[in-house]
């Protein structure tokens with residue numbers, strides 16, 4: 001698959017152009033709908049709404065949406081403040097794409113937009129718990145190889161980490177209360 005990357009807020013994948021933008025108040029209901037449609041339960045949608053009320057976790061600009069050609073939100077990615085050991089980091093997720101739009105690059109677009117904005121804001125480290133085969137395309141590697149763990153029983157390959165600037169990741173346990181970590 002040929003990919004061309006625009007440093008602004010558009011990601012071009014094959015013949016689809018995905019436009020992304022940071023969440024606005026007008027996107028909040030659509031983000032919940034997309035997340036409810038993508039996951040089997042409301043847990044992830046509820047986590048997003050909870051995180052929006054937590055100033056210690058919420059980072060403006062790191063809730064990114066992708067829109068279809070009509071401007072409708074079809075994908076969403078969130079990154080919020082977490083801690084690894086004693087160091088600040090971001091927790092990526094949830095990531096959700098409307099089922100009808102999956103596997104057409106929208107997920108890649110929102111994750112890329114979220115990571116690019118995090119880097120632009122000077123963030124260094126990102127962790128996540130997710131599909132082990134999806135996130136390596138963005139540079140994520142197994143967190144346990146960097147001495148990073150979670151305090152719960154979880155497949156080790158599902159916990160991943162990324163250094164946005166190439167600095168060594170801090171070791172330690174991830175603390176992200178909204179995710180039960």
Ligand SMILES: CC(C)(COP(=O)(O)OP(=O)(O)OC[C@H]1O[C@@H](n2cnc3c(N)ncnc32)[C@H](O)[C@@H]1OP(=O)(O)O)[C@@H](O)C(=O)NCCC(=O)NCCS
Pocket residue numbers: 038039095096097098101102103104105106107108109129130131133134
């Ligand atoms: C996972 C998800 C965010 C991916 O977004 P997407 O827009 O469908 O994916 P993209 O078009 O950007 O990327 C397509 C690639 O992702 C892979 N992919 C899609 N869903 C995947 C999954 N659940 N696990 C692993 N890989 C997946 C495809 O196989 C494809 O791989 P390829 O590029 O090697 O052919 C989306 O499918 C989704 O919302 N799923 C339901 C909710 C979910 O599981 N969220 C993530 C939680 S970690």
